[in-house]
Amino acid sequence: MKIDILTLFPGIFQGFLNESIIKRAIEKKLVEINLINFREFSKLSNSQVDDTPYGGGSGMVLMAEPIVTAIESLKTKTSKVILLCPQGQTYKQKKAYELKESQHLILVCGHYEGFDERIRSFVDEEISIGDYILTGGEIPAMALCDSVIRLIDGVIKKDSYLEESFTNHLLDYPTYTKPREFRGRKVPDVLLSGDHKKIAEWRKQEQIKKTTEKRKDLLG
Numbered sequence: 001m002k003i004d005i006l007t008l009f010p011g012i013f014q015g016f017l018n019e020s021i022i023k024r025a026i027e028k029k030l031v032e033i034n035l036i037n038f039r040e041f042s043k044l045s046n047s048q049v050d051d052t053p054y055g056g057g058s059g060m061v062l063m064a065e066p067i068v069t070a071i072e073s074l075k076t077k078t079s080k081v082i083l084l085c086p087q088g089q090t091y092k093q094k095k096a097y098e099l100k101e102s103q104h105l106i107l108v109c110g111h112y113e114g115f116d117e118r119i120r121s122f123v124d125e126e127i128s129i130g131d132y133i134l135t136g137g138e139i140p141a142m143a144l145c146d147s148v149i150r151l152i153d154g155v156i157k158k159d160s161y162l163e164e165s166f167t168n169h170l171l172d173y174p175t176y177t178k179p180r181e182f183r184g185r186k187v188p189d190v191l192l193s194g195d196h197k198k199i200a201e202w203r204k205q206e207q208i209k210k211t212t213e214k215r216k217d218l219l220g
C-alpha cells in the first residue's frame with residue numbers, strides 16, 4: 001500500500017514514522033509513506049498557500065490551487081483521496097478494515113481556519129476522527145494511517161487484532177500479565193487453569209459483559 005500525505009508540516013510526522021510498528025512496516029516495505037508539502041505546488045510568489053477569508057472573519061484559509069494541483073499530480077485510477085475534516089464521516093474500525101484494501105491513499109491535511117470549500121469536490125471522501133477540533137489534519141492523518149497499517153498482512157500477528165475492541169461489535173476482554181497478584185488484586189483463576197476451552201468461553205462472556213456495561217450501542 002502507498003500513502004501520500006499532503007501537509008504543510010511534514011516535520012510533525014517524524015516521530016510517528018520513525019518508531020515502533022510503523023517504522024518496521026515501512027522497513028519491511030509493507031507500506032510506503034510519502035510526505036508531500038503542498039507549498040511546493042503554489043504558483044504564487046513567496047509560495048503562498050493561504051489567504052484571508054472572503055466575507056471577513058478570523059484566521060487564514062488554505063487556497064484550493066496548491067492542494068488540488070498536488071492531488072492531481074499524485075492521483076491514479078487506484079487512488080482514494082481523503083480529506084481530514086471535522087465535518088466528515090466519523091472514523092470507525094470498520095472504515096480502517098475497508099481502507100486496508102486500498103492500493104493508494106492520498107490524505108489531505110487542512111490547517112489554520114480550514115480550506116477553501118471548493119477543495120471538497122476534488123476528494124473522494126471526508127473523514128473526521130471525532131467531534132472536536134484540532135489545529136490541523138496531521139494528527140487525524142496519523143490516527144488513520146496507524147489504524148490501517150497495523151491491519152496490513154505481515155505488520156502485526158493477525159490474532160493480535162481479531163478479537164480486539166470494535167471487531168465483531170464487542171469490546172476486548174480483560175488481559176493480565178505477571179505478577180499473579182498486584183496490591184491485593186488477583187488474576188482470575190480461569191486464566192491460570194490451562195484449560196483453553198474454558199478460557200475462550202470466559203473471554204467471550206467478559207467481552208459481552210464489558211460491552212453491555214460500557215458501550216451498549218455497539219451491540220446493535
Ligand SMILES: C[S@@+](CC[C@H](N)C(=O)[O-])C[C@H]1O[C@@H](n2cnc3c(N)ncnc32)[C@H](O)[C@@H]1O
Nearest residue numbers: 084085110111113114128129133134136137140
Ligand atoms: C482548526 S481546523 C478547522 C476547523 C473548521 N474551521 C471547522 O470549524 O470545521 C483545521 C484543520 O484541522 C483538521 N481537523 C481538525 N479537527 C479535525 C477532526 N476532528 N477530524 C479530522 N480533521 C480535523 C482539518 O483538516 C481542518 O481543516
